[in-house]
Amino acid sequence: METKKAIISVTNLIKKYDDFVAVQGLSFEVYENEIFGLLGPNGAGKTTTLEIIETLREKTSGEIIVDGFSVDKQAQDIKQIIGVQLQAAGYYPNLNLVELLELFAGLYGADVKPMEMLEKVNLQDKAKAKYKALSGGQKQRFSIATTLINQPKIIFLDEPTTGLDPQARRNLWDLITEIRDAGTTVVITTHYMDEAEQLCDRVAFVERGQIIALDTPDNLIDQLVNSGFERKKEVKKANLEDVFINLTGKEWRE
Amino acid sequence: MNDRNSSSPLGSEGLNDRNSKSSLGAVGYSNTKATLALAKASFRSIMRSPSAVVFTLAFPLIFILVFGFLGGGGTHIDVGITPGSDMKNPVIGMLEKTGMIRLVKNKSKADYDKLLEKGNVDAMIDVHRKVNSVAYSVNVVYTSASMDKGNILKSVLNNLFYDKNLKPSVAEIKESTIHGREYKTIDFILPGQLGFSLLSTGVFGTAFVFLSLRQTLVIKRFFATPVKRSSIVIGEGIARIGFALLGALFIILIGHFFFSFTLVHGALTVVNMLLLAALGVIVFMGFGFIISGIAKNESMVPPISNIVTLPQFLLSGTFFSIEAFPTWLQPISRALPLTYLNDAMRKVAFEGLGLWDVKFQIMILLLWGIGIYAVAVKVFKWE
Numbered sequence: 001m002e003t004k005k006a007i008i009s010v011t012n013l014i015k016k017y018d019d020f021v022a023v024q025g026l027s028f029e030v031y032e033n034e035i036f037g038l039l040g041p042n043g044a045g046k047t048t049t050l051e052i053i054e055t056l057r058e059k060t061s062g063e064i065i066v067d068g069f070s071v072d073k074q075a076q077d078i079k080q081i082i083g084v085q086l087q088a089a090g091y092y093p094n095l096n097l098v099e100l101l102e103l104f105a106g107l108y109g110a111d112v113k114p115m116e117m118l119e120k121v122n123l124q125d126k127a128k129a130k131y132k133a134l135s136g137g138q139k140q141r142f143s144i145a146t147t148l149i150n151q152p153k154i155i156f157l158d159e160p161t162t163g164l165d166p167q168a169r170r171n172l173w174d175l176i177t178e179i180r181d182a183g184t185t186v187v188i189t190t191h192y193m194d195e196a197e198q199l200c201d202r203v204a205f206v207e208r209g210q211i212i213a214l215d216t217p218d219n220l221i222d223q224l225v226n227s228g229f230e231r232k233k234e235v236k237k238a239n240l241e242d243v244f245i246n247l248t249g250k251e252w253r254e
Numbered sequence: 255m256n257d258r259n260s261s262s263p264l265g266s267e268g269l270n271d272r273n274s275k276s277s278l279g280a281v282g283y284s285n286t287k288a289t290l291a292l293a294k295a296s297f298r299s300i301m302r303s304p305s306a307v308v309f310t311l312a313f314p315l316i317f318i319l320v321f322g323f324l325g326g327g328g329t330h331i332d333v334g335i336t337p338g339s340d341m342k343n344p345v346i347g348m349l350e351k352t353g354m355i356r357l358v359k360n361k362s363k364a365d366y367d368k369l370l371e372k373g374n375v376d377a378m379i380d381v382h383r384k385v386n387s388v389a390y391s392v393n394v395v396y397t398s399a400s401m402d403k404g405n406i407l408k409s410v411l412n413n414l415f416y417d418k419n420l421k422p423s424v425a426e427i428k429e430s431t432i433h434g435r436e437y438k439t440i441d442f443i444l445p446g447q448l449g450f451s452l453l454s455t456g457v458f459g460t461a462f463v464f465l466s467l468r469q470t471l472v473i474k475r476f477f478a479t480p481v482k483r484s485s486i487v488i489g490e491g492i493a494r495i496g497f498a499l500l501g502a503l504f505i506i507l508i509g510h511f512f513f514s515f516t517l518v519h520g521a522l523t524v525v526n527m528l529l530l531a532a533l534g535v536i537v538f539m540g541f542g543f544i545i546s547g548i549a550k551n552e553s554m555v556p557p558i559s560n561i562v563t564l565p566q567f568l569l570s571g572t573f574f575s576i577e578a579f580p581t582w583l584q585p586i587s588r589a590l591p592l593t594y595l596n597d598a599m600r601k602v603a604f605e606g607l608g609l610w611d612v613k614f615q616i617m618i619l620l621l622w623g624i625g626i627y628a629v630a631v632k633v634f635k636w637e
Contacts, residue, residue, distance in 0.1 A: 054478055076480055080283070084478035090470030094299040106291020107479040109283045150479075 004031035007154060007185050008053060013062035015048055015209075022048045024209040026062070030154075035176065035186040037200035039193070045209040046189045047087060050156050053187075054084050067153055080108075083147025083155035085140075087162075091131045097142060098127045101149065108150040121145040121175060137168030144175060154185040161195060166244050173199050194241070197221075288481045292489025293496075300459065300497045309454040310501040314447035318509060321443040331403045331410075334358045334366045336380035336393075343381045343390050348414050355410065370395070376403040402575035440513040445599035446572035448505055448527075449592050452534045453563055455498045460542025461555050463490065464634075468546070474637055483636065491539060498535040499528050518606030526602045526609055530616075534595040537619050540626030547633035566592040591622040 008030035015023040023045040030036040038046045051057040053064055055075040064071040066078045091100050101114035118124045121141040126134060134142060140160045147155045157176070161169045169192075176199060180186050190196055196203050197217045204214040213220060300306045333355050335346065349355045358366075358375055369375040380393040394411065396404035467473045476486060506524055509515030517523040541562045549555050569576070569583065570592035576584055587593050598615035601607045609616065 056474060056477055079478065079480045082478070084475070086471055086475055086478070088471065089475045090472055091475075092295050092299060092472055093466065093470075094302040095295055099295065099298060103291050103295040104479065106294075107288050107476060107481045109287055109480065146475075 004034070006030065007032040007067050008187070009063075009065045010049070010053065011063040013049065013052065013064065014060045015045070015052060015057070016060045022209055023052075023059075026206070026209070026211055028204050028211055028214055030185060030187055031202070033180065033183060033185055034201040035180050035188060035199055037196045037203035038187065038189045038206055039191075039196055039203050040206035042191075044206045046206050047158055049206070050158055050187065050189065054082060054156055055079060056084075080150065081153045083150065083152035085143045085147050085155070085157045085160060087158040089143070091146075094130070096128045096130055097123065100131065100142075101145065104146050104149045110150045112149055117145045117149060120148065135168070137164050137171060140164065140168075140172055141175065144172075144179075148179070148184075152184065154187065155179065157186065157188045159189050159191065161190060161192065166241055167248070169195070170245070283480055285482055285485050288479075289485040289489045289492070292481070292486060293492040296463070296490050296493035297496055299463075300493060305462075306455065306459055306497065309458055310451050310498065311504060313454070314451040314505055315508065317447050318440065318444055318505070318513065321439050331355050331376045331407050332358050332369075332374065333407065334361065334369065334375040334378045336366070336378050336395075337361075337363055339380045340382055340390070343383070345381050345390060345392055345414065346379075349379070349410075355407070370397045377407050401577045405575075405577070438514065438516070440509055440515045441604045442575070442600070443573070444505065444509040444513075444515050445527075445603055446570075446596050448502055448531065449534065449570070449596040449599060450563075450567055450572050451501060451505065452498055452531055452595070453538050453566055453592055455494065455501065456535045456538025457541045457545065457559050457562055458555070459494055459497075460490070460539045461545035461549065461559055462552065464543065464546035465549055465552060465555060468635065468637060469551070477636075491536070494539060495532055495535055499531055502528060502531040516604050518604065523603055523606065527599060529609060530595065530598050530602065530612075533616065533619055533623075534591075537591055537623040537626060540623060540630050543630035543634050544626065547630070547635045566590050569593070571596045591619055594618045 006029040010029070011027050013023055013026040014021070026045070026049060038049065040046055048057065052059045053066060053071065055071055055078050059071070067081055069077045069081075071078060092103060095103065097118060098114040101112070101117050105112050105114070115124060115127060118127055121144055123138060123141055123145065126138060126142075131139065131142060144155070144157070144160070147157075160176075161172055164172065173195065176186055176188070188200065190199075200217060202214065202216050203220070205212050215223075331354060333349065335341070335357060339346075346357070350357060358369070361369075366375065366378060370378060375397070377397065378395040380395075382391050382393070383389075392411070394407070396407070464473075473486065503524070506515065506517070506527060510517055541559075545555060545558045545562070549558055565586075566572075569579070569587045570590045571587065572592070576587040576593060579587060594615040598612040598619075601612050601615075602609070
């Protein structure tokens, strides 16, 4: 890999809730134009870390710089250059997708055509639909469209593929890869290791508020193999998901 | 995976067109634009929300319809004539002509006393020619059993005494300030229903919207954009006030054209009423902010809201004049903000007063507003 420029740098981040320490001294960098994965079990502090970087939550201590802006003093500047997809967030009730995008355009002060945004995530047929009427995959695609309105330098996706069927999941991977290829840095959390392996350029494992490993998926796997690890079962050339996709077809249904 | 040179399927107008980045700089960001975008979204949402439309329009209109037909378009006042009263005087004649007053004649003093006590007769009138004079003396006895109708009779009598033909022949004039137009049921009911509509749209609407926006993380998502908190509140406020005023205008126009609701100065009166409506809904929205802060979930909103709205619905002169209530209850009525909004609305619509003339009522509403928002700032929750 060529030398990388850090677009997010987190140094010694600590977050305490009363007597519970959710994040204990995290430090990592996200490079420009990569897909960076934060992995770890529930309650490990992934979402808390993301929300602090997104300026949605106060930190207890530590330093965070996002594209040269400090979260302490320049939260407003950071909001301008990031796009955020929250885990399980809803949208303004009773509005259709075009109206929701118009609302977000106003909130970001961006001049965008809602239909063009919907085309980017392949939802132009659903322009007049309400968010609630969308399928799981469509909801996630729409959420991603709202993160792109201000042409952000970085987007944050918190478990975007949770609860999706294999087709919708792969479809979303393609979209996320396209976004990265178009020049945007992507920070993503997920519980699916196959997803992280396929999608992420680098991953950090978070456990009890600390980073316990950070590297490319390839290197991390090699390190484990070199340490003498062996799978109990011989790896076949395909897995059950390949069978599923092969049987039910690649194209994504709504 | 790492081939960054692969052509983007999204084309040259890709996901990250940096050329227009400058328009997104902190300097170029417009809070006004964000506020208006929120107001527009909120207004669209309200217009599609069945409960908002029912509470603001259907509810008050049903009451207006019911009372509009019940009252037969007018109030009747039963006035007994004291035995021995001079019947051939112009006052009685004029009273008969107004059509609103039904004279109850030829009963004994004892009968009249009973009727008066029960409120079956609203007042007694006794007209006598003054000794050594061409003028008449008019003696009216009201009953506390029917104070509201007594008040109407007062204004009717005063109106009569200003009549040119009658004036020279009547020596004693009891009151001199009350306007004596034909006071119809609708003139009383409509401002009360309007006030209640503003109360429910302000309280229920605001409480539900902010609670649900908070619970579904819509507000959290907004916070990830550069929008200010004040823009969210103001945008929501603009939409709600706009919707409430549209509803108010609709109710006033239906009342005026279908039930002959009195608008003394026409369009000017409507404008004054709408200004009062705006003040009222702003004050009432404060209750909504408080409720959205203390309610833990959506099912807690209706009971808490009813604690605020029901007493005002019953005690603030929405259906009955508060003077008809027992005296121990009246101080409670006089403490409620809706009482003053209703009062100001009636004075503006029926008596044709200007906003400056109802400054006392406006002042009480403003005091309520200051108190409510002081609490709202403390208990309101963003997340």
